[in-house]
Each structure stands twice: as structure tokens, then as C-alpha cells.
Amino acid sequence: GQQVMQIPQYQHVQEGEDFTTYCNSSTTLSNIQWYKQRPGGHPVFLIQLVKSGEVKKQKRLTFQFGEAKKNSSLHITATQTTDVGTYFCAGRDGGSQGNLIFGKGTKLSVKP
């Protein structure tokens, strides 16, 4: 079945450093979504990418969807302590009605 792999599993950075998490799917995705889960909280939707090669920005966050629509990345510039949490990618297969398959997540910790 479809698998969504995400790396790294953990990332420790100094405040101000950049951070990137990568997501790869075993199959072509119709779209990919990114979520953030703060410690003790629930996942919160960040963004959805649909088009091949799409790049979207949200302030210090840059999201990319690969040309083949099988990989994606989330890059945070100049991390802040408020960025702490686990970032999940989630891919949708089988058209827009397909189930979301979540990656294992990347847990980001930021040292002030």
C-alpha cells in the first residue's frame, strides 16, 4: 500500500538556525498537506500543495511539492522557540477523496 516516509525523525537546532523536513511517497500523490502538532496538542493544518512543483510560503515557512508529486519539503528559516513541535506531512492518494496517509513526523526542538 501507499507509504509516506518522512525524515529526519528528530531535529535539534539552535534558535536562529534553519530547519528542513522531507517527505517522500511511494506513489504519486494528488496533493500533500502539512500539519504541526505542538507538545500535548493535536495536529493543526498548515497548508495544502496540489500542483507539480508548487512552492508556497507562510512567513518563515516554505513548502515545496516535487515535480513528480512524490516528494515534498518544509523549510523554516531562522527558527524560533515557537516553532517547537512535530511536523507531519500527509499525502492523499487516489484522487481528492482518498484517505490521508501521514508520515511519521519530524520532531523539532529549538534551543534558545
Next chain:
Amino acid sequence: GAVVSQHPSRVICKSGTSVKIECRSLDFQATTMFWYRQFPKKSLMLMATSNEGSKATYEQGVEKDKFLINHASLTLSTLTVTSAHPEDSSFYICSARDWGRANYGYTFGSGTRLTVV
């Protein structure tokens, strides 16, 4: 934005008892809701897809007789953990999508932390 309310947030129960978790879409109708289980420091594992007015679709390896799902209305889905055992202790989260909003992702409930003693 779309809001999903999940209740209770925490529950402690004795082994052998049943626990019901509710998931409500507050400002939209959800014909489909999703139930996930999350182990500590792990990702979200889809357990089942709840369909309004019909049977839920369970993922492979999930016991349908143990995790009973009912989606009786367009705004409410319930997950009942029957004859709970300590290994059922986990964080259960529901989610739904407001299909009336084009680019919105899934909205998650705040989760239910179940502890079986």
C-alpha cells in the same frame, strides 16, 4: 474556520469496561470523519473512516468489534472502545474536512487520552 469538538479530553477506566468518545463538527456537516490513534512520540495511525448513515470502514488490523464506530448524524461520530484493556491506552483523535472550503485541510479534534487501569 471549521471546528471539530472531541469529548472527553481525558478518561480513565477500569479494564473490561467500555468508553465512548464523541466527535462533533460544530460549524459544518461531515459525511465522513476519521478516527486516529497516536502512540507516544509516534505518528497518527488511521483506525477507521466513519461514514454517516452507513458502516465504518476499518483499516487492516483494527478490530471492528472492539472499536465500535457510529456516525448517526452529519455532525456526530462516536468511537466506543469495548472491553478496554491496558494496551488500549492511547491518544485517540478524530478529524473531518469541511468540503465546502476549497483549500482547507482536515480539522482535528483536541483528542482523547484514554488510560485503562
